[in-house]
Amino acid sequence: MLNSIGSNHATLDAAIIDLDGTMVDTLGDFAEALNRMLSDLALPAIAAPAIEQMVGKGSEHLLRSVLHHVLDQAGKAPTAIEVDAFYARAWPSYQQHYLSINGDCAQVYPGVVAGLQALRQAGLRLACLTNKPAAFALPLLRAKGLDGYFEQVFGGDSFARKKPDPLPLLKTCEALQTEPARTLMVGDSSNDAQAARAAGCPVVLVTYGYNHGLPVQAVDADGYVDSLELLLA
Numbered sequence: 001m002l003n004s005i006g007s008n009h010a011t012l013d014a015a016i017i018d019l020d021g022t023m024v025d026t027l028g029d030f031a032e033a034l035n036r037m038l039s040d041l042a043l044p045a046i047a048a049p050a051i052e053q054m055v056g057k058g059s060e061h062l063l064r065s066v067l068h069h070v071l072d073q074a075g076k077a078p079t080a081i082e083v084d085a086f087y088a089r090a091w092p093s094y095q096q097h098y099l100s101i102n103g104d105c106a107q108v109y110p111g112v113v114a115g116l117q118a119l120r121q122a123g124l125r126l127a128c129l130t131n132k133p134a135a136f137a138l139p140l141l142r143a144k145g146l147d148g149y150f151e152q153v154f155g156g157d158s159f160a161r162k163k164p165d166p167l168p169l170l171k172t173c174e175a176l177q178t179e180p181a182r183t184l185m186v187g188d189s190s191n192d193a194q195a196a197r198a199a200g201c202p203v204v205l206v207t208y209g210y211n212h213g214l215p216v217q218a219v220d221a222d223g224y225v226d227s228l229e230l231l232l233a
Helices: 027-040 048-052 059-073 080-101 112-121 134-143 167-176 190-199
Strands: 014-017 125-129 152-154 183-187 203-206 223-225
Touching: 014 167, 027 048, 027 059, 027 080, 048 059, 059 080, 080 134, 112 125, 125 167, 134 152, 152 167, 167 183, 167 190, 183 190, 190 203
Parallel strands: 014 125, 014 183, 125 152, 183 203, 203 223
Antiparallel strands: none
């Protein structure tokens, strides 16, 4: 794949890897924690397919989207003020439930471990960069045995702005001491691709993740792979 996009691994020093939808299928975790939260708030449950289209822009966006969805489905036509009021109660509930089940309903995608091993063996330095809060991301990586592959792990609350803003990628490159043009971004959505383009990083997207319900092949990227182990193929 890297050869086919004009960048073999000899021209790269590092890779930045997204988490949800790229390395780990966390939709089950989201559904379990969110529905426990909704139960606490005496609100209707939400189905996993609806959640899937809301994942990727950080926990605040996810919770607000879920609250707006369930209130709208209940015929309440919520105002921003009403959503804000529910959010104030929703966040501590969600945080408690997510941390209690983090990783229990999630699975590492096939080929992820082999792909990370291949990248390391090729001499690339690795960082994980996700819009998930760092307090959620680090335990998940440990629970799935993936934490040892990464020199740096940054969450959506690690910097002033989240992907698709380029700031998190630029800051991650600084932490890795690599140039953006020599640092590959690997993700699953337009958030990752837009951030990479703006930061000057090459970008490859996986075809199986969460892209807000849209085909990932329609996103401007340097390539697409069905598995992380195909990155160096």
